[in-house]
Amino acid sequence: MSRKGIVRRRGAGQAALRLLLYAVLVLFCLVYLLPLVIMVSTSLKSLGEIRTGSLISLPTQVSLDAWLKAWGTACVGVRCKGIAPYMWNSVLMVVPAVLISTLLGAVNGYALTKWRFRGADVIFALMLFGAFIPFQIVLLPMARTLGLFGLAGTTWGLVLVHTVYGLAFTTLFFRNFFVSVSDGIVQAAKIDGAGFFPIFFKLMLPMAVPTIVVTVIWQFTNIWNDFLFGSAFTVGDSNPVTVALNNIVATSTGVKEYNVDMAAAIIAGLPTLAVYVLAGNYFVRGLAAGAVKG
Amino acid sequence: MAGVQLEKVRKSFGQNEVIKGIDLEIAPGEFVVLVGPSGCGKSTLLNLIAGLETLSSGNIRISDRLVNDVPPKDRDIAMVFQSYALYPTKSVHGNITFGMETRHVRRDEQDQAVSEVSQLLHIEQLLDRKPGQLSGGQRQRVAMGRALVRKPDVFLFDEPLSNLDAKLRIEMRTEIKKLHQRLGKTTIYVTHDQVEAMTLASRIAVMDNGHIRQFGPPAEIYEDPRDLFVAGFMGSPSMNLVRGTLVGDGDRLAVEVRDQEGTVSFPLPAALAAKVRGKTGQQIDLGLRPEIITHHGAHAEGAMLSNFERAIDVVEPTGPDTMLVFTLGGAEAIGRVRSDEVVEAGRPYTFEVNMDKAKLFDPESGIRL
Numbered sequence: 004m005s006r007k008g009i010v011r012r013r014g015a016g017q018a019a020l021r022l023l024l025y026a027v028l029v030l031f032c033l034v035y036l037l038p039l040v041i042m043v044s045t046s047l048k049s050l051g052e053i054r055t056g057s058l059i060s061l062p063t064q065v066s067l068d069a070w071l072k073a074w075g076t077a078c079v080g081v082r083c084k085g086i087a088p089y090m091w092n093s094v095l096m097v098v099p100a101v102l103i104s105t106l107l108g109a110v111n112g113y114a115l116t117k118w119r120f121r122g123a124d125v126i127f128a129l130m131l132f133g134a135f136i137p138f139q140i141v142l143l144p145m146a147r148t149l150g151l152f153g154l155a156g157t158t159w160g161l162v163l164v165h166t167v168y169g170l171a172f173t174t175l176f177f178r179n180f181f182v183s184v185s186d187g188i189v190q191a192a193k194i195d196g197a198g199f200f201p202i203f204f205k206l207m208l209p210m211a212v213p214t215i216v217v218t219v220i221w222q223f224t225n226i227w228n229d230f231l232f233g234s235a236f237t238v239g240d241s242n243p244v245t246v247a248l249n250n251i252v253a254t255s256t257g258v259k260e261y262n263v264d265m266a267a268a269i270i271a272g273l274p275t276l277a278v279y280v281l282a283g284n285y286f287v288r289g290l291a292a293g294a295v296k297g
Numbered sequence: 298m299a300g301v302q303l304e305k306v307r308k309s310f311g312q313n314e315v316i317k318g319i320d321l322e323i324a325p326g327e328f329v330v331l332v333g334p335s336g337c338g339k340s341t342l343l344n345l346i347a348g349l350e351t352l353s354s355g356n357i358r359i360s361d362r363l364v365n366d367v368p369p370k371d372r373d374i375a376m377v378f379q380s381y382a383l384y385p386t387k388s389v390h391g392n393i394t395f396g397m398e399t400r401h402v403r404r405d406e407q408d409q410a411v412s413e414v415s416q417l418l419h420i421e422q423l424l425d426r427k428p429g430q431l432s433g434g435q436r437q438r439v440a441m442g443r444a445l446v447r448k449p450d451v452f453l454f455d456e457p458l459s460n461l462d463a464k465l466r467i468e469m470r471t472e473i474k475k476l477h478q479r480l481g482k483t484t485i486y487v488t489h490d491q492v493e494a495m496t497l498a499s500r501i502a503v504m505d506n507g508h509i510r511q512f513g514p515p516a517e518i519y520e521d522p523r524d525l526f527v528a529g530f531m532g533s534p535s536m537n538l539v540r541g542t543l544v545g546d547g548d549r550l551a552v553e554v555r556d557q558e559g560t561v562s563f564p565l566p567a568a569l570a571a572k573v574r575g576k577t578g579q580q581i582d583l584g585l586r587p588e589i590i591t592h593h594g595a596h597a598e599g600a601m602l603s604n605f606e607r608a609i610d611v612v613e614p615t616g617p618d619t620m621l622v623f624t625l626g627g628a629e630a631i632g633r634v635r636s637d638e639v640v641e642a643g644r645p646y647t648f649e650v651n652m653d654k655a656k657l658f659d660p661e662s663g664i665r666l
């Protein structure tokens with residue numbers, strides 16, 4: 004047992020308790036990991052093995068065929084080019100939507116806290132309200148708006164929708180960060196002769212890097228994983244990958260190819276996983292620093 | 298050289314009037330200290346002069362130029378903030394040059410200016426560090442450096458030393474004074490600390506609740522306070538106030554203080570007596586600073602002295618002096634004796650008071666008589 008840190012009681016009873024604690028933790032871990040393990044192992048099996056073997060048995064022969072098919076040749080509806088083009092659609096949607104909503108959220112948060120104007124609190128309260136509107140409510144008005152803008156059924160339409168609905172959250176994140184930044188810094192910068200945007204870009208944004216990372220992860224995950232807007236506001240070729248995945252699974256020609264479905268699902272989830280791995284450290288730190296505190 | 302003039306300056310935040318008509322005339326090169334209790338509007342007044350807040354009414358002139366509508370950057374002022382307000386993502390060098398960069402000063406001039414102030418403030422070795430890697434005193438120096446490179450007409454300081462520990466505060470206080478003597482720039486300095494005010498100021502403005510109560514040289518504020526507020530605010534420990542009754546007739550007046558331990562009579566010197574003639578029988582507040590209530594033989598020759606005896610409640614040695622806490626006229630009072638005086642708590646002690654330095658206040662208005 005470790006001799007560092009807080010002094011603990013010792014003895015046989017304590018050791019047993021500890022053991023029990025770890026056993027429970029491991030059990031939870033397994034429960035949590037099992038679905039992922041089954042997905043990965045199923046995606047590496049051949050169709051024959053899936054039919055004969057049991058769900059949780061590991062593949063006897065590892066094969067990447069299902070992955071290749073899911074990526075390049077699986078049929079989504081009538082189009083048999085795999086999910087690759089839809090991945091691309093999602094990237095084209097998620098990158099601008101994340102960047103624009105994060106940048107605008109940062110400007111909003113900065114303006115609301117450091118250039119306080121009459122009604123700033125009311126505006127913030129209204130924006131906050133936007134974070135709680137169920138998305139179903141806005142489907143019809145949004146469809147009409149996109150139609151008027153000539154953006155119906157396009158990736159750019161989806162970018163607009165996600166930017167608008169992300170703003171409530173990104174503004175909240177940045178406001179909560181900038182509120183904790185000393186007003187003196189802005190005053191000093193004003194005396195130094197800097198204006199609204201120079202202060203923002205040269206002083207505030209560099210300070211907000213942890214919040215930027217948290218916001219990017221949050222927005223990326225939400226927008227990438229969105230299904231509702233994707234299925235409502237895009238058609239066929241412009242579908243994001245979540246919608247395409249659904250269509251692959253739902254396409255019923257002949258046998259059900261569980262291995263391809265699993266592989267496609269994992270591929271569709273990989274980008275968010277990658278973002279977490281790359282920036283997750285920051286995310287936890289940002290959470291701990293209260294950046295996501297409502 | 299630049300003076301600063303405030304004319305009927307008022308500032309309200311919504312319904313809440315914070316600065317209630319302030320007139321102040323600051324001569325070029327002066328070091329004016331604003332003191333006052335928390336929330337009395339010191340920072341607000343400084344921000345008004347800096348242009349960080351907009352006036353509700355009145356006029357502000359810097360170097361005889363009306364600056365009511367001039368933004369901070371064009372006012373030829375520099376400001377040092379209480380929390381330093383350094384730019385955390387910039388190095389010390391970047392902090393100092395930020396203002397010059399926004400004003401597009403040439404690179405070689407920037408470097409020249411940085412090396413000048415960093416030598417002056419002994420921060421040459423720190424130029425590459427971030428503010429987070431500096432100690433409190435070093436941050437303070439950098440904040441001053443950032444103000445100095447502007448070569449402003451007027452320096453504004455908002456409690457620049459309040460985040461430092463006692464020793465460093467005294468060191469920096471001396472440095473600020475030296476700096477002012479060397480540069481001779483007009484300076485307005487806000488502080489809570491009346492010792493800082495006394496040591497630094499050429500004139501002190503005592504503020505209370507949006508007004509200036511008194512504006513004058515430190516000695517005048519200390520020895521000749523206009524009212525109870527100023528008298529009580531300046532000096533540490535603060536002035537003892539004893540409620541008594543004016544007795545006697547003609548020029549032989551005295552303040553009589555009665556409590557459980559008996560009656561003490563404080564005879565008034567002629568100069569004081571002249572001011573309260575005709576008020577015999579009325580209540581009056583007697584103000585005695587701790588240092589004039591002391592042991593026998595400590596006063597200047599020829600001073601008008603008065604003795605009284607009281608039981609000591611608490612003995613507080615401070616090193617050079619010992620503070621004696623006792624009760625007089627129902628209120629707690631403090632006397633100050635030299636440290637080798639033998640005093641025991643609970644025992645009576647005979648104090649000698651220099652009545653020439655006593656002050657009298659009207660108990661209702663608080664105005665000094």
Ligand SMILES: Nc1ncnc2c1ncn2[C@@H]1O[C@H](COP(=O)(O)OP(=O)(O)OP(=O)(O)O)[C@@H](O)[C@H]1O
Nearest residue numbers: 310313315333334335336337338339340341342489
């Ligand atoms: N932006 C503002 N909006 C509303 N009220 C304010 C604002 N700034 C200051 N006040 C109020 O004005 C009063 C004076 O504030 P100010 O900061 O000038 O006090 P201060 O004398 O500097 O106090 P301290 O010694 O604590 O720094 C306070 O009652 C404060 O609540």
Ligand SMILES: [Mg+2]
Nearest residue numbers: 339340341455
């Ligand atoms: Mg203040």
